[in-house]
Amino acid sequence: MAAKSGFSLHVTIFIDPLNVAEFFKHFRLTYENVIAEPECTFFEVYQSPENPGELRWVENWSASVKWFQEHQMTKEYYKPYFEATEPLFVKPRQFQIYNRMEGYFYTG
Template identity: 35%
Template structure:
């Protein structure tokens, strides 16, 4: 098996960080500087960010990749454009980040409805403009 075998591999990287509420603006500004670069990676198939309702400083970043764990760890997570993001955000963490790499089940175990939000085909600047929302394909 090569370091990347296309559609055969599908993994999810889930990273939870813990911040003081006073540092959220700094964190989101730094994340915004790399969000589209990560989303534009050829093997990135999903990138979503969540914020805890109970603890606003708890942020979950969910990234799905059509790659192997080895590619993600050895290549994807070592992109030079991430260096500044890490330098800015890691000193803000109240405790070490939680990182999990999971095998995605996908196929019949995955669905995204248009009502879930924007669907980006990856051919533009990130699709943050409502006029660039694309239709969705539901996989059952």
């Protein structure tokens, strides 16, 4: 059964299309660590068909944003990921946070 509260984090990054494979070499381990977290209930990655260097992912969490900032984002496995991937960005990364609307969610 899906959690009744939580939030959704939408992240968009912009990298040179020639660096997409390099980005994913560093992304994979962090992705695997994040999806192993019990509070992470959903994680999907998307690529723009018009701009292959524009990547977006959606993470759903069964915890509060405060918990996420204080406990999740401080995990050690993020540090090497940020160090390796941030130099690949051609524009600043974008974050959007959405709160779950009770009564309007479904997971199959």
